[in-house]
Amino acid sequence: VLVDLDLVRTNPHKVYPQIYHAFKRVLKEWEQSLADRPESVKRSTQGKMAAATHATSAEYLKPLFKSLRKRELEPDVLMNIAKIAHYMQVREYLKANDAYLQLSIGNAPWPIGVTMVGIHERSGREKIFSNNVAHVLNDETSRKYIQSLKRLLTFAQAVRPPDDVSQ
Secondary structure, X not given: XXXXXXXXXXXXXXXXXXXHHHHHXXXXXXXXXXXXXXXXXXXXXXXXXXXXXXXXXXXXXXXXXXXXXXXXXXXXHHHHHHHHHHHHHOOOHHHHHHHHHHHHOEOOOOOOOOOOOOOXXXXXXXXXXXXXEOOHHHOHHHHHXXXXXXXXXXXXXXXXXXXXXXX
16 A cells, blocks of 8 residues: 555544555565575675664664554654655655655754854854754664664665666
């Protein structure tokens, strides 16, 4: 089922299962692609690392799946995760990556926390402490599942490349 971005605004409770199933499907697909590899590839160092990356990502995504099942995400986080899922499904990976960046760093002027950089330091410092900074990265659990979402996105792009290469 295609994730409906309009539902995020009109009826967010209906979009939670759509997002859940979209990401679960890609995670299963990733697992299956790893299982379908030849034994020699599975035993290689790279093969073991790929399997470990998948296992780690699956583990890190559990809190997100739990939040999706309980329907308890912040509205802005829900919107960006819905965009990632939707654009991943329609193979518009540039837009999906934009939503990922919006989710991970937001509109932070200096997400690394630089202060006192010159004459106009006060306005810069005020911007840093405003709500422009993505709050989800302050939480280690969120940071981990956001990183794993990026891995899912990268896998989906490799397996189902866009029709238009510029996407």
